[in-house]
Amino acid sequence: MITEIGHLSLILALLVSVLQIGVVGVGYAKNIFNWLYAGTLMAVVQFGFIGISFLSITWAFVNSDFSLTLVTNNSHTLKPLLYKISGVWGNHEGSMLLWVLVLSFFGFLLAVLQRQIPLKFKALVLFFQSAITLAFLSFILFTSNPFARLEFPPFNGYDLNPLLQDPGLAFHPPLLYLGYVGLSISFSFALAGLANGSINSAWASWVRPWTLLSWVCLTLGIALGSWWAYYELGWGGWWFWDPVENASFMPWLITTALLHSTLVLEKREQLAKWTVLLSILAFSLSLIGTFLVRSGIITSVHSFASDPTRGIYILAIMFLFTGGALVLYLLLGKKIRGGRVFSFWSRESALISNNLLLVISAMVVFIGTFWPLIIETIQGDKISVGPPYFNLTFTPFMIALSLLLPIGVSLAWKRGNIARALKSLIAPAILALVLAILILSLQTGMRMLGPVGLMLAVWVILGTLWELAGKVGIGKHPLGKSLRWLKLLPRTEYGKSMAHLGFGFTIIGIASITSWELEDIRVVRIGDVYQVGSYEFQLLDVKETGGPNYFAQVGEFEVIHDNSQVAVMLPEKRVYPVANSTTTEAAIDMGLLRDLYIVLGDFQGEDAWAVRTYIKPMVNWIWIGAFVMALGGCISLSSRLPVLQKRKPRKAS
Amino acid sequence: MKRFVTLLVLLILMPSSFLGVEPNEILDDSQLEQRARDISKNIRCMVCQNENIDDSAAELARDFRILIREMLVEGNTDQQIYDYIEDRYGEFALLKPRFNPKNWILYFSGPILIMLCLILIYRSYKNSKFEELPANDFTLEEKKRIKELISKR
Numbered sequence: 001m002i003t004e005i006g007h008l009s010l011i012l013a014l015l016v017s018v019l020q021i022g023v024v025g026v027g028y029a030k031n032i033f034n035w036l037y038a039g040t041l042m043a044v045v046q047f048g049f050i051g052i053s054f055l056s057i058t059w060a061f062v063n064s065d066f067s068l069t070l071v072t073n074n075s076h077t078l079k080p081l082l083y084k085i086s087g088v089w090g091n092h093e094g095s096m097l098l099w100v101l102v103l104s105f106f107g108f109l110l111a112v113l114q115r116q117i118p119l120k121f122k123a124l125v126l127f128f129q130s131a132i133t134l135a136f137l138s139f140i141l142f143t144s145n146p147f148a149r150l151e152f153p154p155f156n157g158y159d160l161n162p163l164l165q166d167p168g169l170a171f172h173p174p175l176l177y178l179g180y181v182g183l184s185i186s187f188s189f190a191l192a193g194l195a196n197g198s199i200n201s202a203w204a205s206w207v208r209p210w211t212l213l214s215w216v217c218l219t220l221g222i223a224l225g226s227w228w229a230y231y232e233l234g235w236g237g238w239w240f241w242d243p244v245e246n247a248s249f250m251p252w253l254i255t256t257a258l259l260h261s262t263l264v265l266e267k268r269e270q271l272a273k274w275t276v277l278l279s280i281l282a283f284s285l286s287l288i289g290t291f292l293v294r295s296g297i298i299t300s301v302h303s304f305a306s307d308p309t310r311g312i313y314i315l316a317i318m319f320l321f322t323g324g325a326l327v328l329y330l331l332l333g334k335k336i337r338g339g340r341v342f343s344f345w346s347r348e349s350a351l352i353s354n355n356l357l358l359v360i361s362a363m364v365v366f367i368g369t370f371w372p373l374i375i376e377t378i379q380g381d382k383i384s385v386g387p388p389y390f391n392l393t394f395t396p397f398m399i400a401l402s403l404l405l406p407i408g409v410s411l412a413w414k415r416g417n418i419a420r421a422l423k424s425l426i427a428p429a430i431l432a433l434v435l436a437i438l439i440l441s442l443q444t445g446m447r448m449l450g451p452v453g454l455m456l457a458v459w460v461i462l463g464t465l466w467e468l469a470g471k472v473g474i475g476k477h478p479l480g481k482s483l484r485w486l487k488l489l490p491r492t493e494y495g496k497s498m499a500h501l502g503f504g505f506t507i508i509g510i511a512s513i514t515s516w517e518l519e520d521i522r523v524v525r526i527g528d529v530y531q532v533g534s535y536e537f538q539l540l541d542v543k544e545t546g547g548p549n550y551f552a553q554v555g556e557f558e559v560i561h562d563n564s565q566v567a568v569m570l571p572e573k574r575v576y577p578v579a580n581s582t583t584t585e586a587a588i589d590m591g592l593l594r595d596l597y598i599v600l601g602d603f604q605g606e607d608a609w610a611v612r613t614y615i616k617p618m619v620n621w622i623w624i625g626a627f628v629m630a631l632g633g634c635i636s637l638s639s640r641l642p643v644l645q646k647r648k649p650r651k652a653s
Numbered sequence: 654m655k656r657f658v659t660l661l662v663l664l665i666l667m668p669s670s671f672l673g674v675e676p677n678e679i680l681d682d683s684q685l686e687q688r689a690r691d692i693s694k695n696i697r698c699m700v701c702q703n704e705n706i707d708d709s710a711a712e713l714a715r716d717f718r719i720l721i722r723e724m725l726v727e728g729n730t731d732q733q734i735y736d737y738i739e740d741r742y743g744e745f746a747l748l749k750p751r752f753n754p755k756n757w758i759l760y761f762s763g764p765i766l767i768m769l770c771l772i773l774i775y776r777s778y779k780n781s782k783f784e785e786l787p788a789n790d791f792t793l794e795e796k797k798r799i800k801e802l803i804s805k806r
Contacts, residue, residue: 235673235708242703344778356770364763371750371759384697385759386705386748393763523676601675610676 003068006056007147010097013049013104014141016042017134024127028120036123040111043126046133047108054088054101057146061088067153070094070146075157076578078549079165086170092310093146095173099290100136102174102181106210107133110185117206121196128188135317143310158578168228175221176248180286182214183251186258187283190276191325194332199276204266207279209640211258216633218252223626234584236597236614238513238622241390246369247289253362254282257355264351268413271348272336274355280329284322285362291318292369343415350408350416354401361397365390402456402507405500406463410470424470428462443516453511461504468497495636499629506625512618520613523604533615535596536560540568542600542609550574552585555600555609559589571600595619673708678718685725692721692734695748705748 020042027035057070061084066072074091075084089098107129110122117125140146189207193199225245230238239245258278264271291314342348368385375381406428410421436455443450469475471493472485520532529538540556557569569587576583589596594617601610674693680686693707698714706714717738724734738746750756 237708240703353774356767360763360766360770363766367759367762371756375755379755381755382743382745383750383756384745384748385750386695386697386703388695388749389759392749393760397763521674521676521679604676612673 002056002059003065003147003149006053006060007145009049009052009056010137010141010147013046013053013100014134014137016046016049017130017137020046020130021127021134024123024130028124028127031120033119036119039123040119040126043104043107043111043130046130047104050097050101050104050137054097057094057097058085058088061085064157066155066157067149068146069148069150072150072154072157076549077156078578080548082167082170083165089173089177090169093140093144095177096136096140096144097146098174098177099181100133100140102177103129103133103136103184106182106185110210114206121192121198124192124196125185125188128191129184132184132188132321135320139310139313139317143313166228166232168224168232172221172224172228175217175224177221179214179216179218179221179255180248180251180289182210182217183255183279183283183286185210186214186279187321187325190279191328194276194328194336197332197335199265199272199336201266201269204262204275208259208262208266209637211255211262211279212633212637212640215252215255215259216630216637218248218255219626219630219633222248222252223623223630226626227623230619231586231588232583234586234599235612236586236595236616236619238619241368241387243369244289244293246365247285247292250362250365250369251282251285251289253358253365254278254285257358257362258282260351260354260358264348268342268348270342271352271355273333276333276336277329278355278359280322280325281359284318284325285366287314287318287321291315342413345411345418345421346416347408347411347413350404350411353404354408357397357401357404361394364393364397368393398507399452399456402460402503405460405503406467409464409467409496409500425463425466428459428466431462432456432459447515450511450515453507453515457504457507457511460507461501464497464500464504468493491639492636495632495634495639498632498635500632502625502627502629502632504625505621505628509618509621509623509625513616513622516617518615522611523608524611525609526607530613532613534561535566535615537598537613539609539611545572547574549578550576553600553603555587555598555611557587557598559596567596569596569598571598573600590620592620593618673710673714674718675715678715678722680722680726685722688731689718689722689725692725692731693718695735696721696738697746697748699742699746 020039023035023042024039026032027039057068059065060068060071061075062081064071064075064077064084066075070091070093071087074094075087079087088094107126110129111126114122186207189203189210190199193203222245225248226238229240230236258275261271261275261278265275291311368390372383372385375383406425407418407421410416410424411418432455435458436451439454440448440451468486469482472482472489474482476482477485518533520530522530524530524539526539526541529536531537536559538558538560540558542553542555545552545554552572552574554570554572557571559566559569567589569589571587572585574583574585575581584599584601587598587600594615597614597616599612601612604610674690680689690707694705696706696717698704698706698709698711698717700711700713701709704714706717721734724737729737735747739751744751750759752760
């Protein structure tokens with residue numbers, strides 16, 4: 001019964017979206033207030049219906065209703081509750097349902113928030129938003145119905161991939177979807193702005209919170225995915241340049257560019273056309289991402305659904321929206337006014353360079369991801385484009401970006417003084433250089449990656465702090481005055497600095513782990529002591545245990561450093577009988593300066609086991625950096641939320 | 654006890670779960686071993702989903718790793734090993750695409766786009782419509798006035 005209600009709600013949601021498009025269309029053309037208003041309200045109704053539908057499928061998962069094909073294939077009564085729920089989106093149909101849920105959720109938010117936007121414009125944005133929802137609702141209902149029943153329900157389900165049974169992965173897809181789909185709002189805003197001819201500073205200020213929100217979610221989603229790979233896949237890799245990872249990384253790069261260009265548009269009414277183009281690109285890339293994952297066109301760990309009809313349907317949606325938007329852009333983009341002039345050395349120029357670097361780097365990733373497909377289609381050759389390629393071609397862009405960042409933030413809007421900017425950065429530059437030389441002399445070998453990476457990180461971090469300090473006049477004015485000024489800085493300034501600091505932190509992590517990781521592979525008998533780096537490891541015992549749906553062997557390692565015990569680590573090897581697979585659960589002793597990472601391997605006979613031990617320097621800074629970036633985004637975002645806005649009228653002195 | 658037996662049976666039936674290089678594969682010569690590792694990171698595991706043979710648990714990947722080590726011990730250069738693998742298993746096995754005309758777009762698109770941007774930037778700097786902007790500094794009088802305004806606060 002509940003299942004039928006869910007199915008019916010989904011159909012009703014589809015009807016509502018059709019109705020909404022009609023009502024807003026007519027209301028907009030004829031300028032009827034009531035129709036436009038009704039159109040915005042329908043966004044609420046639509047969200048309600050999709051919400052009911054989503055809840056009903058979740059209910060079926062929680063209660064293990066195996067009369068549903070979807071539940072049977074993706075759940076099991078023995079699974080913990082969290083994973084029953086995450087099972088809802090751990091598969092094709094459910095994840096598409098989540099996709100439309102988020103899509104309509106953003107429509108709902110737009111409808112009820114941002115009252116400063118004129119109704120007519122808001123309705124127009126919702127018109128485009130609803131068109132996207134309609135396309136995906138029909139996709140779900142016609143090609144991937146989550147409510148399909150089984151004629152003969154089995155007694156139990158077929159489990160979920162045990163690899164995917166993990167808290168990190170339970171939240172990774174929803175966050176990414178929030179990010180991907182959040183970009184639909186910027187996209188709809190771009191189209192509405194084009195149709196309406198109103199891409200200006202007000203437009204930018206309306207759309208910026210949405211871009212920020214998507215960016216925050218994408219950042220966290222990607223970081224979570226990477227962290228999951230790090231502790232779950234069993235050898236501590238954190239980024240693989242897998243097509244599906246690229247599919248989330250490209251929108252991130254473009255959205256990062258978009259954030260910066262929207263800023264220029266908001267503050268200086270510059271880059272209007274470019275910003276619109278980026279909004280279109282960002283969402284198109286998320287559609288491409290969805291297509292990549294859902295069609296299974298590129299073999300990867302992530303494609304759990306390989307069905308050509310679905311692929312073609314999504315391809316059609318992608319072409320319709322990307323193509324349509326680009327045509328609209330070509331036709332109506334000319335109407336957008338050019339902006340004001342600015343001098344060569346200015347914040348505007350710096351942000352343009354930032355945008356160019358980010359967009360071209362995204363393009364390099366794009367070409368690398370799709371080139372094997374293209375070559376195979378044209379010539380029939382199969383080639384691989386893997387991590388060595390991406391590391392080689394992508395890294396230079398990030399180096400350039402981090403070199404430019406401190407200079408960019410030190411330049412003033414409109415016309416900056418490059419000499420003064422550089423002069424203010426002498427100290428960070430010297431400190432960064434000294435550090436690089438110091439590290440180079442301390443490390444064995446002449447590999448440049450580590451020293452250069454840390455130099456860039458320090459340059460970015462100190463440059464950011466210096467700019468902030470300069471802004472409030474630390475050193476020039478009494479400290480009390482500076483601190484008072486610091487308090488008065490707008491929250492967006494804090495957000496910006498925070499995000500840039502996060503970027504620096506991430507560079508620290510990446511440079512360290514790539515340069516100075518230690519790895520040890522050996523056969524260890526129970527009782528054996530071995531040394532990796534300055535750490536001593538002893539295998540004390542290996543025990544048999546189990547969990548709700550698996551059996552496990554657990555190794556017990558004692559770790560000694562400087563004659564004192566640092567940790568007892570318990571790496572596991574698990575067997576999931578129902579899913580018929582084994583996984584390794586690495587033991588990780590986390591720290592700010594290093595992670596110790598042990599993987600228990602195969603039994604080698606006579607109390608001996610294959611063991612991999614790693615010492616991973618500074619690795620956590622990769623994710624700390626991402627988190628700090630996202631936090632910066634949140635701080636910036638908080639200044640846009642009416643509830644959190646400072647209401648501090650200036651007191652007359 | 655019954656559970657232990659089940660576990661034992663399962664463990665025997667299960668495929669190896671240890672990822673990548675196993676202890677018995679490692680060469681005694683640490684320099685050769687390091688080269689083997691570096692090469693392995695650039696070779697695709699043909700039966701896996703987007704993994705290199707260094708990280709892969711697959712049987713085939715293991716065979717490749719051993720092959721590479723044997724070839725290294727025989728004194729082959731890195732290039733000879735890559736060529737050998739490409740000969741036998743096709744370009745698909747190489748994670749870093751060959752630098753040949755077919756793949757030029759992969760390697761040149763980034764630099765070319767950057768060059769284009771630099772040229773555009775240089776030109777906009779050269780014909781400098783920006784110079785119409787008023788000069789960067791304030792006049793003496795303006796500076797005086799600013800000082801006055803600041804001191805008033």
